[in-house]
Amino acid sequence: MIGSERWDVLERIGAYAAGELVGEEARETERLILENPEARRLAASYARMMALLGAIGQESPEPPETIANRAIRRAYVSAFFRQTESLFTDVGRAYVEAFVYYLGLRGDGEGRVQRAY
Numbered sequence: 040m041i042g043s044e045r046w047d048v049l050e051r052i053g054a055y056a057a058g059e060l061v062g063e064e065a066r067e068t069e070r071l072i073l074e075n076p077e078a079r080r081l082a083a084s085y086a087r088m089m090a091l092l093g094a095i096g097q098e099s100p101e102p103p104e105t106i107a108n109r110a111i112r113r114a115y116v117s118a119f120f121r122q123t124e125s126l127f128t129d130v131g132r133a134y135v136e137a138f139v140y141y142l143g144l145r146g147d148g149e150g151r152v153q154r155a156y
Contacts, residue, residue: 049118052078053111056085081118088114 048071054060055068072082088110 045118045122048078049081049115052081053085053114056082056089084114 051060051064051068052072055065055072060068072078092107092110
């Protein structure tokens with residue numbers, strides 16, 4: 040998934056967890072959750088967050104919208120940092136692979152590194 044698709048999926052799963060989706064849109068989201076492990080983890084996170092918001096809403100004098108908006112902002116920031124971490128990991132891996140290729144190093148299948156000639 041590219042960046043904009045991830046945000047769309049994040050919003051769609053959040054809306055699904057909040058019970059805001061109906062009909063075909065809800066069924067498509069359910070299929071996505073069943074087929075995609077990342078979407079399943081996100082849906083589980085949203086479900087926990089909704090349960091927590093319900094519990095907080097009963098104890099807190101703040102309006103529920105304020106609590107929900109704060110939690111959603113935190114979810115967006117958390118998703119952003121996870122995606123950023125993944126990007127840097129992928130870029131770092133690509134640089135290491137390029138460096139190994141540039142130096143002509145390769146593994147011999149037993150964990151030893153040899154110089155390729």
